[in-house]
Amino acid sequence: MERRTLLGRLSWQLGEVVATRPETARTKSITLDLPGWRGHRAGQHVDVRLTAEDGYRAERSYSIASPPEEAPRVTLTVERLDDGEVSPYLTEELRVGDKLELRGPIGGYFVWEAEMGGPLLLVAGGSGIVPLMAMLRHRAAAESTVATRLLYSSRSLEEVIYRDELDRLVKRSAMLAVAQTLTRAQPPGWTGYSRRIDLQMLREVAWPVAQRPLTFVCGPTPFVETAAAILVELGHEPARIKTERFGPTGEKHDGE
Amino acid sequence: MSGEFFSRGFRGRRRKSELSERLPPGQYLERDFPVLSAGPTPQTPLANWDFSIVGEVDQPKRWSWDEFHTLPRETITRDIHCVTKWSKFDTHWEGVSLDTLLAQVATAADYVIAFCDGGYTTNLPLEEVTGGKAWIVDTYEGEPLAPEHGGPARLLVPHLYFWKSAKWVRGLRLLDEDEPGFWESLGYNNHGDPWKEERYWGD
Ligand SMILES: Cc1cc2nc3c(=O)[nH]c(=O)nc-3n(C[C@H](O)[C@H](O)[C@H](O)COP(=O)(O)OP(=O)(O)OC[C@H]3O[C@@H](n4cnc5c(N)ncnc54)[C@H](O)[C@@H]3O)c2cc1C
Numbered sequence: 001m002e003r004r005t006l007l008g009r010l011s012w013q014l015g016e017v018v019a020t021r022p023e024t025a026r027t028k029s030i031t032l033d034l035p036g037w038r039g040h041r042a043g044q045h046v047d048v049r050l051t052a053e054d055g056y057r058a059e060r061s062y063s064i065a066s067p068p069e070e071a072p073r074v075t076l077t078v079e080r081l082d083d084g085e086v087s088p089y090l091t092e093e094l095r096v097g098d099k100l101e102l103r104g105p106i107g108g109y110f111v112w113e114a115e116m117g118g119p120l121l122l123v124a125g126g127s128g129i130v131p132l133m134a135m136l137r138h139r140a141a142a143e144s145t146v147a148t149r150l151l152y153s154s155r156s157l158e159e160v161i162y163r164d165e166l167d168r169l170v171k172r173s174a175m176l177a178v179a180q181t182l183t184r185a186q187p188p189g190w191t192g193y194s195r196r197i198d199l200q201m202l203r204e205v206a207w208p209v210a211q212r213p214l215t216f217v218c219g220p221t222p223f224v225e226t227a228a229a230i231l232v233e234l235g236h237e238p239a240r241i242k243t244e245r246f247g248p249t250g251e252k253h254d255g256e
Numbered sequence: 257m258s259g260e261f262f263s264r265g266f267r268g269r270r271r272k273s274e275l276s277e278r279l280p281p282g283q284y285l286e287r288d289f290p291v292l293s294a295g296p297t298p299q300t301p302l303a304n305w306d307f308s309i310v311g312e313v314d315q316p317k318r319w320s321w322d323e324f325h326t327l328p329r330e331t332i333t334r335d336i337h338c339v340t341k342w343s344k345f346d347t348h349w350e351g352v353s354l355d356t357l358l359a360q361v362a363t364a365a366d367y368v369i370a371f372c373d374g375g376y377t378t379n380l381p382l383e384e385v386t387g388g389k390a391w392i393v394d395t396y397e398g399e400p401l402a403p404e405h406g407g408p409a410r411l412l413v414p415h416l417y418f419w420k421s422a423k424w425v426r427g428l429r430l431l432d433e434d435e436p437g438f439w440e441s442l443g444y445n446n447h448g449d450p451w452k453e454e455r456y457w458g459d
Contacts, residue, residue, distance in 0.1 A: 010443075010456045014261065049282075051261060056268040059282050059341050085269040085284070093265045101261055106456065108442040109294055221291045225404055228296035238296045238374060245292055 028091040029077045037072035042138040043111040046104030060086040063131035067138035079127040110244045118146035125219025156185040209235040218244040280450035286342035298373035308427035312365035327352045334414035337450035351393030365430035373424040378437035417448040
């Protein structure tokens with residue numbers, strides 16, 4: 001609300017794919033070189049537009065996974081939906097050297113910058129980790145010591161995006177804690193949570209209400225709906241809980 | 257750049273011919289009903305709910321939940337278009353026309369800003385919400401409007417992008433001068449016509 005700096009016109013620009021990296025069997029990170037990029041804030045997204053030879057077009061939104069510090073390179077992390085139109089193209093067809101049309105950055109609300117302080121509570125479900133990872137990467141790049149907790153829900157260990165990097169970030173910063181829950185399958189010896197996010201879990205992981213954390217919740221709609229409602233029930237101020245919801249409400253995206 | 261660039265290897269699932277004339281540019285057809293909002297879903301007991309018209313009016317007006325339900329109701333069937341690219345056809349709603357509500361105040365205002373539980377606001381020229389173009393709805397597909405979709409009541413302005421159809425609406429503030437609402441202050445277009453693709457500032 002405070003930010004009213006006028007943005008210029010958001011025009012479409014072409015980025016060149018300079019790297020792709022599988023994160024899990026279903027997700028891929030795509031790094032683009034965007035020479036005209038005027039920077040972004042952690043948590044913002046871009047609109048991607050695909051154009052077929054006959055002129056048919058499809059547009060979707062993707063969060064920026066990389067921190068502002070890496071501009072003019074921008075990384076997106078896309079989860080493949082087998083019956084989707086855009087995500088299979090981005091994860092399977094697009095290669096290094098291809099060009100991709102996008103515009104952004106978009107969104108000035110679901111944003112965290114080191115100056116905003118904390119403590120910070122990040123709650124992610126599935127690919128909802130993407131904009132929160134931009135925040136964690138920005139926190140590291142800015143050498144911020146803001147006390148931060150991430151609660152991240154995935155179906156199985158194999159589906160955890162950025163697994164190694166999260167481990168490294170935790171080792172690097174005493175002020176960062178990551179709690180994970182695996183809702184469908186847990187490997188032997190798993191010490192994290194093994195169920196969907198619930199009141200007890202958030203009570204254990206979230207900061208005490210009195211510390212007035214800044215909270216960002218991102219994931220599929222039912223996940224976000226549940227997590228945000230529980231946080232309010234625990235007494236957290238609704239105005240300090242920011243949410244971003246990806247994708248449809250369908251059964252397949254069942255809150256994990 | 258348009259017309260020159262194409263995405264190597266992209267065919268697209270929906271061919272042009274399949275695209276109904278009802279789909280605005282850049283939109284795709286969604287059968288589900290996605291939820292988008294900036295924060296947690298507010299919970300207001302109906303006993304505490306009211307709807308007000310305030311601002312540039314001779315006399316502010318207020319309806320309780322029960323009073324609101326004595327007003328003449330309309331059923332509405334419309335396509336809706338979300339700025340995040342989905343459109344949904346033939347959604348059915350029931351509620352009270354803004355014409356009915358605004359008939360109960362005298363005003364010379366040209367603009368209106370809707371205000372909501374949770375602090376959300378959105379602005380509209382008065383002419384975009386009068387003449388059978390906007391409603392306060394509390395029923396969706398024959399059921400009470402679900403909280404995540406804005407229940408107990410939301411604004412419905414189907415000819416504009418759906419962020420204008422403010423969820424959890426509690427009233428209208430009439431204004432002489434336009435004033436940006438929540439998303440309009442954060443980079444989204446002030447007007448939001450899906451047929452003109454007025455998504456962001458400068459579109
Ligand atoms: C702000 C924002 C940020 C986002 N960030 C990310 C991100 O960082 N990473 C990410 O992976 N995603 C992100 N998303 C989601 C992304 O925009 C797409 O929705 C996602 O990639 C799916 O697109 P798609 O074209 O592959 O699938 P779509 O073709 O849109 O299909 C989605 C699902 O809808 C169903 N469906 C679609 N069309 C039909 C039809 N005609 N009939 C029946 N069912 C149908 C299918 O079951 C399919 O699985 C974000 C969304 C938003 C709004």
